[in-house]
Structure formats: C-alpha cells, structure tokens
Amino acid sequence: xxxxxxxxxxxxxxxxxxxxxxxxxxxxxxxxxxxxxxxxxxxxxxxxxxxxxxxxxxxxxxxxxxxxxxxxxxxxxxxxxxxxxxxxxxxxxxxxxxxxxxxxxxxxxxxxxxxxxxxxxxxxxxxxxxxxxxxxxxxxxxxxxxxxxxxxxxxxxxxxxxxxxxxxxxxxxxxxxxxxxxxxxxxxxxxxxxxxxxxxxxxxxxxxxxxxxxxxxxxxxxxxxxxxxxxxxxxxxxxxxxxxxxxxxxxxxxxxxxxxxxxx
Numbered sequence: 001x002x003x004x005x006x007x008x009x010x011x012x013x014x015x016x017x018x019x020x021x022x023x024x025x026x027x028x029x030x031x032x033x034x035x036x037x038x039x040x041x042x043x044x045x046x047x048x049x050x051x052x053x054x055x056x057x058x059x060x061x062x063x064x065x066x067x068x069x070x071x072x073x074x075x076x077x078x079x080x081x082x083x084x085x086x087x088x089x090x091x092x093x094x095x096x097x098x099x100x101x102x103x104x105x106x107x108x109x110x111x112x113x114x115x116x117x118x119x120x121x122x123x124x125x126x127x128x129x130x131x132x133x134x135x136x137x138x139x140x141x142x143x144x145x146x147x148x149x150x151x152x153x154x155x156x157x158x159x160x161x162x163x164x165x166x167x168x169x170x171x172x173x174x175x176x177x178x179x180x181x182x183x184x185x186x187x188x189x190x191x192x193x194x195x196x197x198x199x200x201x202x203x204x205x206x207x208x209x210x211x212x213x214x215x216x217x218x219x220x221x222x223x224x225x226x227x228x229x230x231x232x233x234x235x236x237x238x239x240x241x242x243x244x245x246x247x248x249x250x251x252x253x254x255x256x257x258x259x260x261x262x263x264x
Contacts, residue, residue, distance in 0.1 A: 033115045034108070043128040047111075049104040056136075058128045066131045070139070072101050077148055079135055083127065085154075086168075086256050092148020097139070105140035106206055109133050131255070137205050138254040143233060143244050153252050168253050169220035170262035171195050171202050177220065181228035184241035193227055196264065201226050203264070204254045217257025218264035221250040 030038060034047025034054070041060035046053070055071040064084040070077045075095035081088055097105075109132075116129055142148070171177050173196040182188045193201055195218065200208035202223035205216045225246040232242040253262075 028111075028115050028118070030115070033111045035112070035115075039128070040126050041128065043126070043132055047108060049108050050100060052101055052104040054104060054108055056132060058132050060128060064127075066127060068131055068135055070105075070132075070135060072097070072104065075101075075148075077135075077139055079131075081131060081255060083256070083259070086252060088151070088153040088251055088255060090148070090151040090251065092139075094147045094149050096145060096147050097142070099144075102140040102142070105136045109136035109140070112136075130258075134255050138251060141206060141247075143229070143242075143247055146244055146247065151248050151251065166220055166249070168217075168256055168260050168262065170257070170260065171218050171220055171223060171264070173202075173218060173264040177202070177223055179223050179227035181224045181232075181243065181246050183232055189228075189231065191227060191231075193223065195223065198230075204250060204257055215258050215263060217253055217260070217262040219250070219253040219257050219262050221246070221253045222257075225250045 030036075030045075034045040034056075035043070036045040037043065042058065044055075044057040046055040048054070052072055056069070058066055058068040060066050064082060066079075066081045066083070068079045068081070075092065075097065077090070077092040077095065079088065079090050112129075113133055116125065116133075139148070175195050176192050177195055179191050179193050180188065195202040202218050202220075203216050203226075204219055204222040225243060228243040228246045
C-alpha cells in the first residue's frame with residue numbers, strides 16, 4: 001500500500017512539473033525574453049542572465065547590410081555584416097569574456113529562439129533575428145582566454161589573425177572529410193574524420209543537437225575548429241594559442257552557412 005501511494009505521488013509530481021513547463025512556454029512573451037523592439041529592420045532589448053546584464057541591438061542599414069552591438073556587463077562587441085558580399089567586420093576592443101558570460105549568451109539565445117520559433121518553424125526568420133542569434137552563439141563559443149579584437153573577412157580573405165580562410169565549404173553528415181588545423185607553433189595536423197560521427201563534429205554551433213531552434217550549418221571550417229579543440233584544447237573550448245585562428249576562420253561559416261544551404 002505504501003509503495004502504491006509513493007508511486008501515485010511521484011506520478012502526480014511529474015504531471016505537475018510537465019504542466020508547469022508547458023504553461024511557462026505558453027506564457028513566454030517578448031518582455032519575458034528581453035525584447036523591446038522587434039521589427040523587420042531592427043531588433044533590440046536587454047535582459048539580466050545568470051547575473052550578467054546583456055543589451056543587444058541589430059539595425060538594418062539596407063536590405064543586406066546589418067550592424068549589431070551586444071553589450072555584456074562592461075564589454076561591448078560589435079559586428080558589421082554585409083549579406084550580399086559576405087563581408088564581416090567584428091570588433092570587441094580586446095574584451096575577454098568569462099565562462100559565465102559566454103553561458104549567459106547561450107542561455108539568452110536559447111530563450112530568444114524558443115520564443116521566436118515557438119510555432120516549430122526554423123526557416124521563417126528576419127535577417128535581424130538571424131544575425132542576433134548567430135552572433136550570440138558564435139561569440140559564446142570562443143576559445144578560453146580569447147581576446148575579441150578586430151577581425152575582418154573580405155571576400156574570404158582574413159585580416160586580424162594568422163592562417164587562411166577557406167571560405168564557406170559545405171560538408172555532409174555521415175561522410176569523411178579531412179580536418180586541417182595547426183598548433184601555436186605552426187605544426188599542421190591532418191585527420192580524416194566522419195562528419196557528425198562524434199558529438200556533431202563539423203556543426204557550426206553549440207550542443208548536439210543545437211540548443212538554439214534556428215537551423216545550423218555544417219562546414220569545413222567548423223570541422224577544423226571542432227577537431228582542433230578536441231585534440232589541442234578542451235573538448236569544446238580550445239585554448240586561444242592553438243585554435244584561436246580556426247575560430248576566426250569559422251566566423252563567416254556561422255553567419256552565412258545556413259543561407260548558403262550548408263545544412264548537412
């Protein structure tokens with residue numbers, strides 16, 4: 001009899017927790033996720049996440065040119081993105097974000113994506129929404145101790161970091177591709193890897209599957225960065241001295257890969 005009541009109690013708790021979660025998602029509003037202005041050409045707001053104050057603003061200067069600023073605590077990260085030419089200018093004034101600040105970026109991005117795509121669609125988005133979510137995820141996945149300095153990509157040519165950018169090369173899941181990366185001393189590594197064979201290897205983004213609802217890209221630069229981190233650094237946050245250049249080379253893949261159709 002005691003066991004029966006115990007089981008009934010557990011079942012009731014589970015039902016209450018499920019109902020609470022569903023109600024929380026249904027009650028999610030623009031205000032609850034920090035959105036203040038949500039339009040086709042502008043997206044802005046602020047929210048306190050994990051003890052960190054985050055302010056964000058994305059403005060369309062034209063149909064294809066977007067300027068984004070994300071402030072977290074005392075740091076400001078800016079981006080100018082031209083979707084027509086696929087040119088990118090990033091600047092973080094050499095800010096170094098803590099692990100907690102990066103996790104706040106990911107948590108905010110997850111909340112925003114769940115609100116923006118609560119109908120289940122991952123393809124119906126404005127470029128302002130896409131830009132914000134992509135930047136939150138890209139900046140959150142920088143290597144440990146990475147200084148967000150000026151980084152410019154013009155027609156696949158990189159300035160601001162060592163190495164060469166391969167541009168956006170789509171790769172397909174369950175195929176073998178050679179990952180190429182180097183360490184801090186310039187020693188090159190080449191390894192034949194199965195795309196998606198180990199924890200979403202080759203996916204531009206966080207988690208497996210992604211924690212954001214937005215569709216993800218699968219590209220060669222992201223494969224290089226993933227493998228570099230797993231061999232030379234931490235499993236997902238490699239040390240800047242070894243894999244910071246691979247991280248920079250993947251910037252255009254994060255932002256343009258999905259639009260290019262690199263969906264694995």
